[in-house]
Amino acid sequence: xxxxxxxxxxxxxxxxxxxxxxxxxxxxxxxxxxxxxxxxxxxxxxxxxxxxxxxxxxxxxxxxxxxxxxxxxxxxxxxxxxxxxxxxxxxxxxxxxxxxxxxxxxxxxxxxxxxxxxxxxxxxxxxxxxxxxxxxxxxxxxxxxxxxxxxxxxxxxxxxxxxxxxxxxxxxxxxxxxxxxxxxx
Amino acid sequence: xxxxxxxxxxxxxxxxxxxxxxxxxxxxxxxxxxxxxxxxxxxxxxxxxxxxxxxxxxxxxxxxxxxxxxxxxxxxxxxxxxxxxxxxxxxxxxxxxxxxxxxxxxxxxxxxxxxxxxxxxxxxxxxxxxxxxxxxxxxxxxxxxxxxxxxxxxxxxxxxxxxxxxxxxxxxxxxxxxxxxxxxx
DNA sequence: CGGCCTCCATACGGTTGCGTATGGAGGCGA
DNA sequence: TCGCCTCCATACGCAACCGTATGGAGGCCG
Numbered sequence: 001x002x003x004x005x006x007x008x009x010x011x012x013x014x015x016x017x018x019x020x021x022x023x024x025x026x027x028x029x030x031x032x033x034x035x036x037x038x039x040x041x042x043x044x045x046x047x048x049x050x051x052x053x054x055x056x057x058x059x060x061x062x063x064x065x066x067x068x069x070x071x072x073x074x075x076x077x078x079x080x081x082x083x084x085x086x087x088x089x090x091x092x093x094x095x096x097x098x099x100x101x102x103x104x105x106x107x108x109x110x111x112x113x114x115x116x117x118x119x120x121x122x123x124x125x126x127x128x129x130x131x132x133x134x135x136x137x138x139x140x141x142x143x144x145x146x147x148x149x150x151x152x153x154x155x156x157x158x159x160x161x162x163x164x165x166x167x168x169x170x171x172x173x174x175x176x177x178x179x180x181x182x183x184x185x
Numbered sequence: 186x187x188x189x190x191x192x193x194x195x196x197x198x199x200x201x202x203x204x205x206x207x208x209x210x211x212x213x214x215x216x217x218x219x220x221x222x223x224x225x226x227x228x229x230x231x232x233x234x235x236x237x238x239x240x241x242x243x244x245x246x247x248x249x250x251x252x253x254x255x256x257x258x259x260x261x262x263x264x265x266x267x268x269x270x271x272x273x274x275x276x277x278x279x280x281x282x283x284x285x286x287x288x289x290x291x292x293x294x295x296x297x298x299x300x301x302x303x304x305x306x307x308x309x310x311x312x313x314x315x316x317x318x319x320x321x322x323x324x325x326x327x328x329x330x331x332x333x334x335x336x337x338x339x340x341x342x343x344x345x346x347x348x349x350x351x352x353x354x355x356x357x358x359x360x361x362x363x364x365x366x367x368x369x370x
Numbered sequence: 371c372g373g374c375c376t377c378c379a380t381a382c383g384g385t386t387g388c389g390t391a392t393g394g395a396g397g398c399g400a
Numbered sequence: 401t402c403g404c405c406t407c408c409a410t411a412c413g414c415a416a417c418c419g420t421a422t423g424g425a426g427g428c429c430g
Contacts, residue, residue: 029388039409043390048389102284144338156336159300224419228419
């Protein structure tokens, strides 16, 4: 829309390319074509391809932080967790990006960000369970199972094994976390 | 070891490259270097890169079939499932390959094989639960949760969130499937 | 020993993507 | 209007990889 492009436009386009074609698709010339400009524009805003990948990863990480900040405004721990699960299971594109990035965790840039974001998410969930009185060890185990289940389910949806995400899966995840399945309101 | 190479050598090397660097790393020249030969050798055994990818996928699919055949020699359904889980959670490289392939399921060749293998694995697990008297619907749901959990756990191990796979996770998976946690004999 | 067949090396052209150089269009203040 | 600054286009060299062409080393068989 804007005639002039900013770094964020490139970051968003890079994330879209990442979701579609993996990290290898985050290439300068294809992304430039996607934005309707040429490489000359890119190398004005960025030093090289690596900088573009960094910007895309930073943009993605910031999105995660935004979600967490939004959740922390909720007083009720159970509501925090349920809203988190609703957001997580509802956003298919973000799940696809997570999946792509995890599969490419060997890349040092990607690995650092993925580890940071995953740790952040796991800590947030564990803190909710801790607030609700679950012992440390059990909370850790349940959070790992839940987050792993989320990632695995994203995989199943991707390959078409699970046709769609039934709403009951959020309840199932809540149960696995030892929380009441229905919102307490 | 063998001075002369066969297509299977190329397929194995391609799978190794796939596990390490993704589908993009399954390139003719790098794999040739990995085998200590040149492209001239490759294009004697294969028509093009696509044929190499097909051979690698076929080799991987055959490995899956071999495991299933080995499991079906076990009479006890519970033992079949437990052995399957032991094999699944124990083989990290195969999990890595599964992960890579799932993330690249958009590729038509990869997609077809991944869907076939996943369906095969899910059907096998579901059949075990059916044999044990679980209703169709519940078996389906539990199998999806278990297979998804397996894939997700592989992801967590990959990013280093779960330092290692505790043996108790097999018991946990068994419990989620509605089966006794300990081996029967 | 001479000819053939198998397996592989070397050399080449074509394509794609990275990064650089250079210049041009448009806004904006002096 | 003149000059500058921002943003972008075009053109180039470079590297990696695909696929082809050609030839060479070694075994086998007459």
